[in-house]
Amino acid sequence: xxxxxxxxxxxxxxxxxxxxxxxxxxxxxxTNIRQxxxxxxxxxxxxxxxxxxxxxxxxxxRKAILLAKVQDEAGHGLxxxxxxxxxGITRDEMIEQLHTGKAKYSSIxxxxxxxxxxxxxxxxxxxxxxxxxxxxxxxxxxGPYARAMVRICKEESFxxxxxxxxxxxxVRGNATQKKMAQDxxxxxxxxSLMMFGPNDDNSPHSAQSLHWRIKRFSNxxxxxxxxxxxxxQAKVLGLAIPDPxxxxxxxxxxxxxxxxxxxxxxxxxxxxxxxNKERLDTRRKAWEDGEWVRExxxxxxxxxxxxxxxxx
Amino acid sequence: MEGxxxxxIPNTKMxxxxxxxxxxLADNASVMSHRLGEWCGHGPVLEQDIALTNISLDDxxxxxxxxxxxAEQLNNMPTTEKTNLFSDMMLNAKIAAGENLDEDDxxxxxxxxxxxxxxxxxxxxxxxxxxxxxSFYYDAFMQLFYKGLQNSKDDRLKGIAEKSLKEVTYHxxxxxxxxxxxxxxxxxxxxxxxxxxxxxxxxxGEMFKMTxxxxxxxxxxxxxxxxxLHKDWLNNIKNIFTQATLQLPTDIWMQDGGKEGHHxxxxxxxxxxxxxxxxxxxxxxx
Numbered sequence: 001x002x003x004x005x006x007x008x009x010x011x012x013x014x015x016x017x018x019x020x021x022x023x024x025x026x027x028x029x030x031t032n033i034r035q036x037x038x039x040x041x042x043x044x045x046x047x048x049x050x051x052x053x054x055x056x057x058x059x060x061x062r063k064a065i066l067l068a069k070v071q072d073e074a075g076h077g078l079x080x081x082x083x084x085x086x087x088g089i090t091r092d093e094m095i096e097q098l099h100t101g102k103a104k105y106s107s108i109x110x111x112x113x114x115x116x117x118x119x120x121x122x123x124x125x126x127x128x129x130x131x132x133x134x135x136x137x138x139x140x141x142x143g144p145y146a147r148a149m150v151r152i153c154k155e156e157s158f159x160x161x162x163x164x165x166x167x168x169x170x171v172r173g174n175a176t177q178k179k180m181a182q183d184x185x186x187x188x189x190x191x192s193l194m195m196f197g198p199n200d201d202n203s204p205h206s207a208q209s210l211h212w213r214i215k216r217f218s219n220x221x222x223x224x225x226x227x228x229x230x231x232x233q234a235k236v237l238g239l240a241i242p243d244p245x246x247x248x249x250x251x252x253x254x255x256x257x258x259x260x261x262x263x264x265x266x267x268x269x270x271x272x273x274x275x276n277k278e279r280l281d282t283r284r285k286a287w288e289d290g291e292w293v294r295e296x297x298x299x300x301x302x303x304x305x306x307x308x309x310x311x312x
Numbered sequence: 313m314e315g316x317x318x319x320x321i322p323n324t325k326m327x328x329x330x331x332x333x334x335x336x337l338a339d340n341a342s343v344m345s346h347r348l349g350e351w352c353g354h355g356p357v358l359e360q361d362i363a364l365t366n367i368s369l370d371d372x373x374x375x376x377x378x379x380x381x382x383a384e385q386l387n388n389m390p391t392t393e394k395t396n397l398f399s400d401m402m403l404n405a406k407i408a409a410g411e412n413l414d415e416d417d418x419x420x421x422x423x424x425x426x427x428x429x430x431x432x433x434x435x436x437x438x439x440x441x442x443x444x445x446x447s448f449y450y451d452a453f454m455q456l457f458y459k460g461l462q463n464s465k466d467d468r469l470k471g472i473a474e475k476s477l478k479e480v481t482y483h484x485x486x487x488x489x490x491x492x493x494x495x496x497x498x499x500x501x502x503x504x505x506x507x508x509x510x511x512x513x514x515x516x517g518e519m520f521k522m523t524x525x526x527x528x529x530x531x532x533x534x535x536x537x538x539x540x541l542h543k544d545w546l547n548n549i550k551n552i553f554t555q556a557t558l559q560l561p562t563d564i565w566m567q568d569g570g571k572e573g574h575h576x577x578x579x580x581x582x583x584x585x586x587x588x589x590x591x592x593x594x595x596x597x598x
Contacts, residue, residue: 047353058598290356296497
């Protein structure tokens with residue numbers, strides 16, 4: 001081990017953050033770029049399923065909250081792209097990787113939002129699952145990522161509450177509204193559990209990431225935490241979680257739950273989810289339609305620079 | 313001020329004028345926020361996506377304050393005075409049942425013919441150039457309008473104007489900067505924004521057209537003399553267009569009617585989208 005490597009390992013072991021100027025192994029850099037950019041892309045693609053309901057939100061108050069929420073996601077994308085840029089990649093390069101399919105984003109956003117209740121289910125379950133991951137990431141070893149996560153977590157807990165509150169209004173409403181809420185839970189429950197990734201013995205990057213303290217908990221540990229919390233919350237809502245195997249296990253002090261359909265999981269990862277193509281096409285279109293706008297903004301800055309140089 | 317308008321205009325007529333006036337401002341803000349909200353997630357660059365949403369949120373905030381005020385006015389009217397104000401069956405049923413109305417009833421339960429918004433704000437986003445041009449014309453107008461409305465004798469409108477002026481001043485700075493950037497950017501952006509400002513020019517005249525409601529409110533010292541804003545508006549527009557190397561559109565026929573409920577085909581689709589849940593599952597809390 002070189003002295004650089006030793007120094008790096010010491011920092012990791014002593015819980016000292018790694019900062020952009022510190023020496024780091026190539027794979028540590030690559031893993032962080034992969035994870036942070038994937039996280040940023042998830043925020044940006046994640047704007048689409050909820051954006052789908054902004055114009056149809058059922059009240060002005062709900063519309064304002066939803067707009068603010070989706071805007072927060074854009075903000076999270078920005079922090080995260082900036083954090084990844086400190087590792088020597090540009091935002092444009094990352095976006096290019098998203099558009100070519102080289103970089104991934106969270107598969108959950110490849111499911112359609114077909115009813116208003118989905119805004120509730122996404123806030124409660126999807127943001128809830130994301131928080132489990134993100135709270136842990138506030139102590140991740142790469143400094144800029146950890147600091148971005150602290151800001152993001154504060155906003156995510158507001159998102160989760162607003163989602164839960166949407167569902168609460170629905171279950172307190174009439175039978176149709178309650179049916180709408182249950183239907184959303186039925187569709188979002190399993191994809192939410194899949195958000196934690198493959199089982200630990202099947203997760204290719206996990207061991208190294210845990211060693212480097214990029215990850216702080218394993219996929220299965222976080223998934224269990226989520227199931228335990230969400231099951232209690234579902235009781236408050238009076239909604240049934242669509243898993244016949246879900247049962248409190250006294251011995252473990254946790255809920256047991258059924259097997260995830262891993263075939264569906266890998267299928268959606270590979271691009272066969274209901275909205276994979278649509279989501280990427282939408283992102284690409286926004287980017288291509290905006291090209292002349294970005295070019296104009298750059299050209300204008302250049303022109304001004306030249307003019308002020310001439311004047312000086 | 314000539315004479316005492318309250319003695320010249322019957323009380324009911326005055327109340328209806330204030331209601332129409334408030335609704336027309338609310339409708340503008342709501343339709344504008346709706347259009348800008350359509351961009352959310354589709355902007356040309358992340359920072360601008362966020363900026364558009366900010367503006368959309370400000371507009372929703374204005375719409376809500378104004379609809380709330382309009383609802384209060386309605387709730388204070390005797391039932392007989394408000395039975396024939398609107399054409400919507402759901403809304404009229406609520407009124408007939410003596411129910412109190414709220415902001416959402418007014419936004420979600422009026423069809424296009426009862427909407428009092430400008431033709432300009434309902435025009436489609438099309439592309440970044442049209443969106444910027446639409447915002448610029450509207451922001452430049454609203455900035456002058458809210459400045460004037462700060463002197464309203466109606467305390468509620470005065471309060472809303474004071475708060476909104478700060479917001480719209482920022483909106484105008486944002487849209488002005490984009491007009492300049494696009495006008496003085498590339499050949500392509502110059503041509504696109506010139507086309508957009510030309511195409512939307514015909515909807516700018518309506519902003520200054522005084523309807524009977526506008527006249528009654530201006531005379532009462534509640535509203536703003538719209539025609540009186542035109543000169544300043546034009547000067548401000550010209551100033552930005554000059555910096556942007558853009559040509560002021562030539563005088564053409566001005567379309568109007570939105571303020572009196574005669575809309576383009578676009579508003580119907582906005583409302584179909586916006587009101588879908590309220591209409592499909594009526595009378596529920598969300």
